[in-house]
Amino acid sequence: MRGYSIWALARNALSGHSGWPRAWRSPAPRSSYDVVIVGAGGHGLATAYYLARRHGIRDVLVLDKGWVGGGNTGRNTVTIRANYLREESIRFHAEGLRMWREMSGELGFNVMFSERGQLDLIQTWAKLRDVKRRQVLLRLAGVPFDIVSPAAAKALVPILDLEGPKRLPVLAATWHPTAGVARHDAVAWGYARAADALGVDIVQGCEVLSIRRDRGQVAGVETARGFIAARKVALAVSAHAGDLARTAGLRLPVETVPLQAFVSEPLKPMLDCVVNCPGQVYLSQSDKGELVIGGGADGVPSYVQRGDFATVERVVSSLVELFPVLGRVRMLRQWAGAIDLCHDTSPIVSKTPVDGLYLDVGWGSGGFKAIPAGGAAFADLIANDMPAAAVAAFSLDRFATGRPLYETAGASNRD
Ligand SMILES: Cc1cc2nc3c(=O)[nH]c(=O)nc-3n(C[C@H](O)[C@H](O)[C@H](O)COP(=O)(O)OP(=O)(O)OC[C@H]3O[C@@H](n4cnc5c(N)ncnc54)[C@H](O)[C@@H]3O)c2cc1C
Numbered sequence: 001m002r003g004y005s006i007w008a009l010a011r012n013a014l015s016g017h018s019g020w021p022r023a024w025r026s027p028a029p030r031s032s033y034d035v036v037i038v039g040a041g042g043h044g045l046a047t048a049y050y051l052a053r054r055h056g057i058r059d060v061l062v063l064d065k066g067w068v069g070g071g072n073t074g075r076n077t078v079t080i081r082a083n084y085l086r087e088e089s090i091r092f093h094a095e096g097l098r099m100w101r102e103m104s105g106e107l108g109f110n111v112m113f114s115e116r117g118q119l120d121l122i123q124t125w126a127k128l129r130d131v132k133r134r135q136v137l138l139r140l141a142g143v144p145f146d147i148v149s150p151a152a153a154k155a156l157v158p159i160l161d162l163e164g165p166k167r168l169p170v171l172a173a174t175w176h177p178t179a180g181v182a183r184h185d186a187v188a189w190g191y192a193r194a195a196d197a198l199g200v201d202i203v204q205g206c207e208v209l210s211i212r213r214d215r216g217q218v219a220g221v222e223t224a225r226g227f228i229a230a231r232k233v234a235l236a237v238s239a240h241a242g243d244l245a246r247t248a249g250l251r252l253p254v255e256t257v258p259l260q261a262f263v264s265e266p267l268k269p270m271l272d273c274v275v276n277c278p279g280q281v282y283l284s285q286s287d288k289g290e291l292v293i294g295g296g297a298d299g300v301p302s303y304v305q306r307g308d309f310a311t312v313e314r315v316v317s318s319l320v321e322l323f324p325v326l327g328r329v330r331m332l333r334q335w336a337g338a339i340d341l342c343h344d345t346s347p348i349v350s351k352t353p354v355d356g357l358y359l360d361v362g363w364g365s366g367g368f369k370a371i372p373a374g375g376a377a378f379a380d381l382i383a384n385d386m387p388a389a390a391v392a393a394f395s396l397d398r399f400a401t402g403r404p405l406y407e408t409a410g411a412s413n414r415d
Contacts, residue, residue: 024193025201026204029063030201031227033061033229034230035059035231035382036063036228037233038208038235039238040069040192041236042191043375044062044234045062045191045202046379047375047378049194049379051382051383054380057379058200060199061201061203064204064206065206066205068204071238072337072367073187079274079294079369080113081176081369082094082096082179083118083179084134085407086406088346088405090141091141092370093370094141097178097179099376100180107191111186112186112287114182115177116284117177118175119274119275120173120174120276120278123169124168128147131147131172132147138176144177145175145176147172149172152173153170153175159271161324181284187368191375206225208244209221210244211357213354218232231356232382234358235361236361248357252361254348254362255340256302256338256339256341257341258305258306258336258338258339260298260315260334261336263290263332263333264293264332267289267290268289269289271285277322281319282294282295295314296315297341304338305335306336307334339363340362340363341362341364342364346405346406347364347374348360348394348395348396349374351395360374
């Protein structure tokens with residue numbers, strides 16, 4: 001791991017921080033590449049890294065209209081878990097958890113992954129039936145996941161209030177000990193650094209305006225800095241997938257919806273795991289002491305990065321009902337990201353009817369955790385022109401052939 005001495009820290013602090021080496025280069029884009037990846041979020045950068053590292057494909061350009069990690073990768077609430085419903089999703093995310101444990105070592109950069117467990121509160125009989133089914137599948141896949149009593153939940157999270165009148169009683173809870181959190185910026189920076197070191201070009205502030213085709217085959221991308229030819233073009237642009245794909249003549253089954261997050265003032269340590277009340281509120285405590293809080297997605301499709309008041313009210317009232325001790329806590333910040341949602345709440349990692357055009361989109365409220373496994377699988381797909389087994393179920397044609405992969409385990413679910 002590249003380290004910096006205390007002397008370098010002191011020298012740079014006193015000299016206006018002008019002497020730090022660049023974490024990645026800032027090249028001018030060339031006129032042509034083997035692969036152009038659109039989107040320098042976690043997925044685009046991880047894909048570039050695995051293309052170079054595992055497949056030896058280094059003639060790769062990653063383009064972003066903003067900056068590295070400036071999309072949802074830098075706006076999310078960093079929950080990492082594998083407690084999904086469908087076998088395909090469970091296997092995919094179980095492999096993801098393994099990769100998260102090794103990520104800092106692999107990238108030579110501390111992404112601050114902290115395996116701290118996730119407690120889900122179950123407040124309806126329907127949800128209890130759902131988690132009983134899920135428990136069987138998770139255990140078969142070797143993912144630790146237990147259904148526990150309300151008293152056991154309280155023992156794990158002492159600030160949880162189970163007394164007094166509640167809109168819904170806590171019937172049970174689930175405990176997923178291998179879930180965790182990581183530092184979102186560090187993940188983007190770690191992959192950017194490592195991909196750059198392998199020869200990948202990363203160009204920020206360069207919007208892709210459209211995808212150019214030549215007789216059904218991708219020819220390259222029209223950008224704010226001119227045309228760039230490419231044999232293969234890969235979209236990892238989250239909420240903007242539909243817009244860009246349309247320029248290549250494709251209509252994607254992806255909706256764009258705001259998903260909000262909130263951060264409180266820093267507090268003394270009081271919560272050492274992630275707590276989730278599905279569809280209502282979830283929270284964890286950051287190393288700085290701030291509570292990082294989220295809830296379900298807004299009801300109305302939109303590109304705004306602000307969010308509606310109805311969701312704010314729902315999240316905050318659920319928070320205060322379950323954790324009355326937080327009733328007087330002040331919020332420091334609130335924001336939203338525009339998430340890319342398929343109606344079955346599973347992603348699309350797929351070839352398309354346009355030769356040489358690939359998609360890694362539709363991650364909705366759950367794509368941060370999917371960065372390592374998604375990037376590795378997308379790189380496999382681009383390199384081999386065949387979906388890796390891990391993502392075969394996430395193909396685009398599932399919508400045409402009637403094989404949707406309904407999930408119920410995302411914050412964007414309104415179940
Ligand atoms: C509030 C919130 C909370 C969330 N919480 C969690 C969580 O706890 N756990 C979890 O797993 N997931 C969570 N998510 C979801 C997760 O953040 C996303 O699924 C994930 O970050 C998607 O990564 P990405 O690389 O696909 O997209 P992004 O990080 O959004 O990157 C896409 C990039 O594409 C660029 N781009 C778009 N259009 C163009 C163009 N035309 N030309 C060039 N560049 C373009 C954008 O500038 C952007 O940088 C949350 C999301 C939000 C908004």
